[in-house]
Amino acid sequence: MQISDFRIRDPFILLDGDNYYMYASNGHGFMVYVSDNLTGWSEPTVVFTPPEGFWADRDFWAPEVHKYKGAYYLFASLKSPDACRGTQIFRAESPLGPFELHSDGPVTPRDWECLDGTLHIESDGTPYMVFCHEWVQVKDGEMCAMPLTGDLSAPAGEPILLFKASQPAWALKEKPTFVTDGPFLYRTESGRLMMIWSSFAADGYCEALAYSDNGSITGKWSHDQRLLFTKDGGHGMIFRDKGGALQFVCHQPNGGTLERAHLTELCEKDDTLWVRVVDMSVG
Helix, strand or coil: CEHHHCCCCCCEEEEECCEEEEEEECCCCEEEEEECCCCECCCCEEEECCCCCCCCCEEEEEEEEEEECCEEEEEEEEEECCEEEEEEEEEECCCCCCCEECCCCCCCCCCCCEEEEEEEECCCCCEEEEEEECHHHHCECEEEEEEECCCCCCECCCCEEEEECCCCCCCCCCCCCECCEEEEEEECCCCCEEEEEEEEECCEEEEEEEEECCCCCCCCEEECCCCCECCCCEEEEEEECCCCCEEEEEEECCCCCCCEEEEEEEEEECCEEEECCCCCCCC
């Protein structure tokens, strides 16, 4: 299949060996598409189906898979009628799964509505989950971080607030609520720690840039007035392709069942990220 053939929200791509693995929800579980070139993709393979008696029965959202200490860890958002939405962690020996229960239910606080947990490893090796405390509960969506145990099975401390969705200059101040979505951490060649994340700006759903002042997840975070992506798309992540090029993938547009994975090449300049512009006059 071509990437334009299938709907996907919140795409996450893992390069492992010679293949790219793009993870997606199938409504009541998670699946993966496989490619060796980012152009042609396989039919989806199911990597997680909830076992009998599983606590969540809806909103199987935002799967992402990280390779960590030789195994593969699936972070995913889930919900049930009598439990808050939260991010749970699953484990497998292969990027194709099957993923099995690893954390005991959601790792995020049980009385918080949370989503979009992602893995960040500090320079000293400490693992963190960065996640969104959702606007549906707090109105002004929060970006939070929480240390994890070394095996990624449980929290190792309390959540800390990094920033709120209303803080950037581009936030729509006249709105009653502010959204935080889809954090992903990236460290520049100089060691600067930055985050891409999604919210709503003047032109709709977008991809934003934030920076830690000390290279740590626990630093003070500031916001770029420039947006990385403004074309009614977001919830993106960053990976390097086989050639070493920096790639950004998000879903676009942001609704109407027309969502597709949108790939854009990035480059580092001035200690931040930019969409790479090809000079068509060269050659």
